[in-house]
Amino acid sequence: MLNVTKKVAERESFIASVIHLHLPQRQKIYDFTYNYEITNSDFTLAKPSLRPSWQGLYYPLSNEVWLCILFVLLLTPFLATLVICNRESEGDVKTMSLKLIGSLLGQSMASGRGESAGSRVFVASWLVFAFVVGTAYRGNLTAALTLPKYPPRVETVAQLAETVDRLLTPSYGKDVRDFLTQSESKIFQVFGSKLELVPDILSGLKQASNRISYIETDRFVRLAIVEHFTLADGSNSLYVGREKFLTSIAGLPVPHDAPYKPQIDRFLMMVIEVSCREPFKWHLGQQAGLYEKWSEDMLSDARRDAQRKQLEQLEQLKRRSKTAAEETEATEGNAKALSVTHMQGPLLLLLLGLMAAGLAFLAEVLAGKA
Template structure:
């Protein structure tokens, strides 16, 4: 943006990337420090960093028209997916499983009572409640029923059960396909209240007390809790190291995205949906600067034409392409190839088979011991 304006207006410039004290702009004991302090003392002409426009800064310097809206977000590490063996139970929620099991128990008792005088048409072996449970369960496993009792009311009862069983079985099979092929993600934190009530610590680069002070002095319970969790670190290497250990990272939303892309953590991180401190971003000039209006005109044109957003997206995409972070995504132009299911996908079925085999052997041993005694 600065290069484009310099070419149009015909001026040269030199950049200072980091101020001597490392701060952006903070009022301490009535004196401005950081980048804004250099502008206030007329050591620098203006600041092109994404500077949030707030009252005390606005009174100390002249700000251009806002060219960007930003906020502060907290980035967390993506939680690991559920174990793949749980895929056999994940198609239904906990309460659906409870409802299915309780319904099957109650219906088994009702069915057992209904066919008490007509059980020989159904069972080849012993007539008991377990046999009734097994017989009714055939419907859930797509097994046909060769004999139907002629007891009064039984056929209406079975018709309703078969319709319900068809819906349950179809729903389970449909969801099971998805859970077998795609790992299900654990729930993520989406609100600041959830984060405040969690045990996750929050870290931020120490470049001033602008945002930390806002949290530390807040009377709002959620923001106050976040302030208690917050600690400042001297450089981004330590911030990323804390992130890898499970801490959250508080940073301006736009720069946070760029930070995690450049550190190649974009696939292992996500931002909490609820943001902090929404603000306008502008450039800061010396108070009474005569050429601020010239910059206003060009920044306004760049913003309205979409160039600011386009340049930002282009820089991010170019970096991701150069580091291979977009490989295999929709940007690469390659379709994901089909692959066969592996043991990792189907481990839940083999675990159920193994547990069922062990249980069957235990029951067999108990029956053998009982018969001998």
């Protein structure tokens, strides 16, 4: 593409048949035909994956709920002491403590005899609290384990500037890098310092990750993702950010003062069939030309081909492993076994509990020998 525009600038070529963004740096070298499209440049990143997290047991409840539960747990021993203080019985204290802790953990308890009316009312109110909190926590914990919380995606340009370490764009994006570097916007200047050139779109998309983003025209990048990065189940490992990275008018490069430019502009306007002479209004839905129809047909064909390839891959997988396919159909293809990623929190808690129990047992043995 650089060689094509170089020939246009040197007047060896009448026109470049590839669309270019209308940038000030390019305007100095060559002219543009009628800007028949407003082109959006999208940024592409890898979809965030689920990372192991020991806070898995903490996610089911919000910070405010945990603080309220902590406040109740700190207040309960004092209230329990006031309820049973008139009995002055060590057995009552132990029984009450076991009931409080056991009911909170969902354990059954035996009903004691000779309990005062105050202690019965206190235990009954505590049972209601433990039932509500325990049921809500267990339900939310099940949901958090089966449907874990994925890291948030980078969707805006501001988030992109704070998150990524590198930006990639094809070799013909050198003018875009110069434009970003010379921009008065601080965010664009940051992007210009991080922007690197890659040979082609596929090499750039292959390097895309959570910290590396690929910048390309929206139609090109969406088509490449559909054709080359679609998985067998119909999903893909890349996504396009919601906010546009750069928006600019675009046209075909021609030499400065080309005498045939007005005629080419007229033909382009005929193809696009603009229904309004006012600039920039055709992209608001006031045009129904051939250009958009061709673009939609191209994307539709690509999606159809990708779906056909997916079906072929699924058929091959079914033929290679019939047993696995039958098991998948029996579970409706949606059930997934929980991994260490999901269960890291409970496993870590169990390990800490076993260590604490071992230390307590060792302390009791040493104390018994002393």
